[in-house]
Amino acid sequence: MRTLYLSSFLLAPALASVALLGAPLAQAQGGPGGMGGPGREGQSSWGLGIAAVSGQEAYKGIERETRALPMLSYENRWFRLGGLGAEVKLPRLGISDTQSIDFRLVGKFNMDGYEAKDSTFLAGMNERKGGFWAGAKATWRNDVAHLSAEWTADVSSHSKGQRFNLSLEKNFRLGPQLMLSPRVGASWMDKKYVDYYFGVRSHEVQAGRAASTGTSGVNAELGLRSLYMIDPHHAVFLDLGVTRLAKSIKNSPLVERSTENRVLMGYLYRF
Template sequence: MPLSHPSASTSPGFALRMVAISMTASGLCVSSTAMAQEPTDTGSSTTWGLGLGVVSEQEPYTDIDRENTPIPLLQVENRYIHVFGPQIEFKLPSLDISDSQQLNFGIVGKYDGSGYEEDDAPILDGMSERKGGFWAGAKVEWSSSFVDVSAEWLADVSSNSDGQRFNLDLERTWHFGEHMLITPRVGASWQDEKTTDYYFGVRDSEARIDRPAYAGESAINIEAGVRGVYRFNKHHSVLMGVEVASLAEEIKDSPLVDRSTDNSVFLGYLYRF
């Protein structure tokens, strides 16, 4: 992220950045791995996989570098839990509405690596560190043959921002032959004023001529992306994902920001045992 990075072995924030990038990979391909499951995998047996991926991420802070990072991948799933990277979902009993419709419920926990250190970019010089945090909440998904709609509410249980988020997503999966699955998605992500202010606000003590004080307000980002899986066979899969978010005015108006979007690209390989 910074204009000149310390080496990975000496950078004090390297471990946190690795977790942050891993969280991005999780958001991009957690459902992609679910798409790759065999129908029988939803029973009582546990499936798991190991792999390696690369994430390229661009945050909206002024003059911050694009981050390109290799990451290890771990995926575990059965009828009770789904683990991918630093995210875990505890599955609750589902409700069958019809042969083609189902309501799925879950309790989710994840690490979100949002935030920065003051040496990440010149505009952040003199700013107090903004830390990522552990978030937890609930998720509900309406699954149908036409579209899948999911809603997720999360709260910052690590109390760094003391914020809340609500995500609403619509997606649909298309099968191309026996090996390829593509899932485009659109969504909206709301965050409260505490979250916006923590990551994009400027405190009075941090203000300077080119960085006036700024208090963040609640914001809604519009998101779009596509995820995909190419399965060579039941063991070997290639995963990909592209995500773009159009930032809310409450974020773009921050003196720390010079972009109207942020984006992430993921490419990985997963071996399922």
């Protein structure tokens, strides 16, 4: 069994999907977009479910991993908890009847990293740890799509890195029960982040594994989430995602793939 660290690509995006399901669920139920329970803005809402996730990471010697995950979420007017993170909702800026900008303070556990025992190719590498990241997020909501920008930094000081994410998502409602949400995104990582997780120190050099210093780069992601409402409380969902890695990551001697991919499917009950 691999360590929890190398499951980061599986765990973090998969569990984050719990929180992202809040707005589509509320919209599908006819309620406000992500502001509370079914039909009433500000009402607290709980979600509980289970999911299966299968993903392929880019590190050498790491095979595709599939596992089952519990899913838990909570949301009220000022707070959202889902997966590995939480958000504090700040006052919303209303632009018009159809446009607004939401501001959030965010905190999340980043499960990136590995141990030498996770792969024979990683033998002799020092452990790379995850940590707690914090920052801020803004989302422009309008009739066309939702555009989000998020900046976070490693406050646990393992990598001392920073990340900036941009994502664009559109919800298409196909009848009263089915919703499709395609998305596209880009994630910038500074050189400290890339060097910590994909660099090779001089004392870690071995035959076939040269020294490497990471530089900043941008990952690109495409994804599609489908949500089917069985009734106002029961839902099943499928989330597909593929990430094209930055050149600075693909060039790392620790990496053997240019992309990572993930399939997530599950069931969620919203109280």
